[in-house]
Amino acid sequence: MSHPCVCGLLxxxxxxxxxxxxxxxxxxxxxxxxxxxxxxxxxRGHHVAISLSGGKDSVTLLHxxxxxxxxxxxxxxxxxxxxxxxxxxxxxxxxxxxxxxxxYSDIQIIQKSYTELFGYSLPRLVxxxxxxxxxxxxxxxxxxxRRHGILQLSLDTKSDYIAxxxxxxxxxxxxxxxxxxxxxxxxxxxxxxxKPTDRQSLPLRFKPLSKISEKAILNYxxxxxxxxxxxxxxxxxxxxxxxxxxxxxxxxxKDPRVLYNVVSLIKKDMRRKAQVERVQRCRSCTxxxxxxxxxxxxxxxxxxx
Ligand code: SF4
Ligand SMILES: [Zn+2]
Ligand SMILES: [Zn+2]
Numbered sequence: 495m496s497h498p499c500v501c502g503l504l505x506x507x508x509x510x511x512x513x514x515x516x517x518x519x520x521x522x523x524x525x526x527x528x529x530x531x532x533x534x535x536x537x538r539g540h541h542v543a544i545s546l547s548g549g550k551d552s553v554t555l556l557h558x559x560x561x562x563x564x565x566x567x568x569x570x571x572x573x574x575x576x577x578x579x580x581x582x583x584x585x586x587x588x589x590x591x592x593x594x595x596x597x598y599s600d601i602q603i604i605q606k607s608y609t610e611l612f613g614y615s616l617p618r619l620v621x622x623x624x625x626x627x628x629x630x631x632x633x634x635x636x637x638x639x640r641r642h643g644i645l646q647l648s649l650d651t652k653s654d655y656i657a658x659x660x661x662x663x664x665x666x667x668x669x670x671x672x673x674x675x676x677x678x679x680x681x682x683x684x685x686x687x688x689k690p691t692d693r694q695s696l697p698l699r700f701k702p703l704s705k706i707s708e709k710a711i712l713n714y715x716x717x718x719x720x721x722x723x724x725x726x727x728x729x730x731x732x733x734x735x736x737x738x739x740x741x742x743x744x745x746x747x748k749d750p751r752v753l754y755n756v757v758s759l760i761k762k763d764m765r766r767k768a769q770v771e772r773v774q775r776c777r778s779c780t781x782x783x784x785x786x787x788x789x790x791x792x793x794x795x796x797x798x799x
Contacts, residue, residue: 507717510707510750518717525706525714529558530566532702538567543653543697545644546573546603548590548723550715551703552659557720558702559657560598573598574647576640577607579615586725593721604647611643612794620729623797632729635793642781642790648697649782660701661708663746666753667738669760674734681760696773696782705757707750 497505497515505515509524516524544559546552556573563571575591577584595603609615614622616639620632648656660668672680703711715722730736745752775781776788783789 507713509710510746511754521713522717525710526558526562528706529555529702530562532705533559533566534700537655537700539569540654541570541572541652542568542655542657543572543574543644543648543651544657545659546575546594547659548575548587548594549659550711550722550724551661551664551708553594553720553722554711554714555657555659555703556594556598556601557718560601571601572651572653573601573603574644574651575603575605576611576643576647577605578617578636578639579607579609580617580727580729583723583725583727587723590721590723597720602651604651606643606647608639608643611646612639612790614794614798616729619794619797626797628797630793630797631733633733633735635797636729638789638793642788645696646781653697656697656699658699658701659703661703661711662705662753662757663708663739663742665701665704665757665761666742667735669756670738670742671735674738681764704761705754707746707753 497508499505499515499517499520501517501520503517503520505517507518507521508515509521542559544552544556546556556571559566559568559571573594575587577587591603591605607615608619616632616636619635623630623635644656644658668684669681672678672684742753773782773784774786776783776786776791778787778791778795781788781790785792787795
């Protein structure tokens with residue numbers, strides 16, 4: 495059955511949680527409006543770093559911040575890319591990054607590998623961890639290093655804020671993962687987007703896609719045709735997160751409101767408890783950390799000792 499768009503053209507796309515159908519142009523406009531509304535005003539006049547993996551979520555964010563840079567009064571945009579050095583992904587990412595460099599020629603794109611930042615590639619750390627029979631999954635190692643790498647590169651580029659492409663599904667997955675691991679207090683660290691008054695000397699994160707479903711992002715990428723990395727990481731199946739994602743996809747199919755409700759509820763609770771996170775210099779690498787030795791140094795020391 496065909497559905498008309500509000501403009502009279504054929505409605506081909508729809509947002510989860512709504513019953514309206516839109517033509518490609520109206521869908522794009524509505525999508526952009528939804529995302530732009532979630533970008534905090536306090537980034538105006540500042541330098542924003544975008545954490546770019548090359549996948550559809552982060553490239554969509556790059557595309558939107560670039561398109562609306564003037565309207566959002568963003569002083570400067572820098573894309574930061576962390577290379578885990580997983581051979582298949584590395585090869586495809588190289589091609590995508592080259593395309594992105596020519597597509598967004600006015601954006602500085604900085605790329606650093608895990609080896610350059612931490613002394614080891616992800617495959618090397620995973621192999622060593624497996625050989626030692628340690629309990630770390632590849633994603634657990636990768637996640638810690640990525641978090642530290644993003645902070646490091648945003649400091650190196652003197653960025654004021656970090657834009658992350660986490661989606662509704664990512665955020666819901668993080669909440670469940672933290673609860674299932676028995677560390678629900680980590681939701682505070684993983685989900686909170688700080689207000690500028692909480693600011694110390696570190697760049698603060700914001701996540702404009704965190705209430706946007708991946709289905710809507712996928713539709714937007716289909717309509718707007720920009721280069722994206724479309725490859726599955728070989729380690730993904732080893733993580734609990736991938737099982738949680740499958741579970742969430744089933745739930746979302748039955749009732750798309752559930753994920754939205756969970757994320758909204760937890761974020762609201764986190765905001766209530768928001769407080770300044772004290773940071774210090776890591777004794778080992780001098781990066782910033784809430785502990786005397788940062789989690790990246792702790793995990794690397796444990797694996798390589
Ligand atoms: S799936 Fe896991 S190991 Fe692979 S890039 Fe993502 S976080 Fe890293
Ligand atoms: Zn229309
Ligand atoms: Zn450290």
